[in-house]
Amino acid sequence: MNVIAFHVQHDAGVAVARDGVLELALELERLFEVRYFASARDDDTFREQWRKALDSVVQATGLSRFDVAVTSWVMPSQRRILAELVSAERWVTVDHHRAHALHGVHDAPYRRALVVSFDGGGNDGTFNVYRYREPTLTHVRRVSLNLGTPYRLLATTMAEVTGGRAQPRAGHLSLAGKVMAYAALGSAREAWLAALVEYYQHYQEPLQALYTLGERLGLELEPDALSAADARDLAASSQRAFEILLQQVILEQIADDDEGLVLTGGCALNVSANERIRHSIGVPVHVPPAPNDAGIAVGALWSVAPPSAPPDVFVGLPFAHDVGEEELRRRGAVRVELDAVAALLRRGAVVGIAHGRAELGPRALGHRSLLALPRSVEVKDRINARIKSREWYRPLAPAVAAWRAGDFLPDPSPSPYMSFAAPVHPETARQFPAAVHLDGTARVQTVARGTLLGRLLTLLEAQGEPPIVLNTSFNTKGRPLIQRASMALEALDETDLDFAWLEGLLVPRDHATLQRFSVEGPS
Numbered sequence: 024m025n026v027i028a029f030h031v032q033h034d035a036g037v038a039v040a041r042d043g044v045l046e047l048a049l050e051l052e053r054l055f056e057v058r059y060f061a062s063a064r065d066d067d068t069f070r071e072q073w074r075k076a077l078d079s080v081v082q083a084t085g086l087s088r089f090d091v092a093v094t095s096w097v098m099p100s101q102r103r104i105l106a107e108l109v110s111a112e113r114w115v116t117v118d119h120h121r122a123h124a125l126h127g128v129h130d131a132p133y134r135r136a137l138v139v140s141f142d143g144g145g146n147d148g149t150f151n152v153y154r155y156r157e158p159t160l161t162h163v164r165r166v167s168l169n170l171g172t173p174y175r176l177l178a179t180t181m182a183e184v185t186g187g188r189a190q191p192r193a194g195h196l197s198l199a200g201k202v203m204a205y206a207a208l209g210s211a212r213e214a215w216l217a218a219l220v221e222y223y224q225h226y227q228e229p230l231q232a233l234y235t236l237g238e239r240l241g242l243e244l245e246p247d248a249l250s251a252a253d254a255r256d257l258a259a260s261s262q263r264a265f266e267i268l269l270q271q272v273i274l275e276q277i278a279d280d281d282e283g284l285v286l287t288g289g290c291a292l293n294v295s296a297n298e299r300i301r302h303s304i305g306v307p308v309h310v311p312p313a314p315n316d317a318g319i320a321v322g323a324l325w326s327v328a329p330p331s332a333p334p335d336v337f338v339g340l341p342f343a344h345d346v347g348e349e350e351l352r353r354r355g356a357v358r359v360e361l362d363a364v365a366a367l368l369r370r371g372a373v374v375g376i377a378h379g380r381a382e383l384g385p386r387a388l389g390h391r392s393l394l395a396l397p398r399s400v401e402v403k404d405r406i407n408a409r410i411k412s413r414e415w416y417r418p419l420a421p422a423v424a425a426w427r428a429g430d431f432l433p434d435p436s437p438s439p440y441m442s443f444a445a446p447v448h449p450e451t452a453r454q455f456p457a458a459v460h461l462d463g464t465a466r467v468q469t470v471a472r473g474t475l476l477g478r479l480l481t482l483l484e485a486q487g488e489p490p491i492v493l494n495t496s497f498n499t500k501g502r503p504l505i506q507r508a509s510m511a512l513e514a515l516d517e518t519d520l521d522f523a524w525l526e527g528l529l530v531p532r533d534h535a536t537l538q539r540f541s542v543e544g545p546s
């Protein structure tokens with residue numbers, strides 16, 4: 024049976040399963056190179072965008088006819104346009120949070136689990152609880168709690184988070200991750216928590232919510248109006264209130280026979296909250312690779328039939344070689360194996376790698392990654408300021424060999440998709456300061472041997488290096504993960520990146536960089 028599923032709102036995507044095997048999860052932001060891409064509202068542009076997306080689906084899967092097509096939260100006129108473009112026997116719909124929950128449970132290793140899906144809003148609310156008893160997912164409760172929109176809304180009052188840029192009414196989606204990192208600079212104020220809890224429980228719309236909270240706290244909650252000291256403490260207090268509320272619901276719902284907890288929905292990108300939950304509920308926690316709306320189309324597929332095998336995560340588009348090898352060789356490119364990349368990292372290079380099909384979800388997991396060894400704080404500052412043009416307080420995450428995770432972390436539980444802000448050993452913080460956030464945690468990725476990154480960590484180990492590497496997304500400011508060779512060249516030309524390794528072809532920033540790292544030039 025061939026199934027296709029669509030998500031058209033922000034983080035739009037389309038996914039295809041053939042006989043229960045996930046064949047493709049295409050995030051439209053990668054195709055159109057606009058982060059958080061949302062389909063156009065006018066019919067003509069919508070039709071053109073989806074025509075292009077569906078061309079890519081046919082190219083990647085060879086499928087153009089489907090037994091079932093699934094939509095989630097699509098307006099009737101848009102559904103009619105999709106039905107014009109796609110040949111399917113049957114059209115069905117699935118609720119937004121059910122799709123989040125299905126992506127979560129079918130990625131998790133549990134047969135019995137509590138599932139919490141929470142975000143800034145779907146057609147079915149902002150916070151839903153489910154119980155999974157293989158093979159059935161049952162809705163338990165819809166909670167009146169919005170931990171999504173109000174969380175990022177507060178960031179609109181913090182100049183160090185907005186960077187002084189004008190914001191849409193409830194703040195840009197990117198503010199959520201920034202304010203989470205920023206919270207590490209402040210301390211939660213006990214006196215503020217009750218008002219913040221009320222703010223999250225009764226949130227309706229931005230202006231009313233900010234006015235009421237501001238009155239309670241004695242703060243002027245207007246764009247960029249807070250002092251740095253108040254802003255930092257408000258971010259930390261908001262994070263604390265978020266965690267208290269989440270923990271309360273989970274403790275009320277978790278059952279003795281739940282093997283695990285699945286956290287999904289965009290709010291499950293809050294790695295600090297995930298970590299707190301993981302250490303307070305007594306069962307393992309799993310977060311899928313795309314808890315945000317990038318995972319909606321995949322979850323929607325499983326509403327028709329569950330996957331026949333655990334879904335792969337490298338199910339995006341193949342890397343596009345839109346620049347000829349000859350041209351790359353003219354600028355110094357040479358063909359090298361992965362061991363040469365390991366050697367360059369050991370000599371202090373920052374290397375962007377692109378390999379095979381793209382990973383699903385917002386975290387680079389090794390197929391579209393910027394890598395460096397985390398030995399000095401300088402490398403972190405260099406990547407933040409001169410390669411990614413982002414705020415100094417943003418952390419960089421370490422990828423560590425799963426089989427050696429205990430060397431770096433007191434709790435070496437799996438974290439394959441960078442879902443938890445885990446404490447590190449004091450020795451790890453001393454040796455690898457670039458991998459540790461200001462609050463002493465690391466958003467770690469535990470890497471299995473079979474993957475490209477696993478092979479790289481094995482090579483580092485063989486070269487006498489601890490198997491740990493900084494892994495951040497290979498993109499430039501405001502852009503999605505790179506998808507084609509010409510984007511890698513832009514990164515080399517416009518930033519401080521030393522090399523790009525594109526499926527075996529090592530491209531230097533310039534000839535001087537080649538010589539500086541003593542890589543053998545083209546013959």
Ligand SMILES: [Fe+2]
Binds near residue numbers: 119123143144315316
């Ligand atoms: Fe969502």
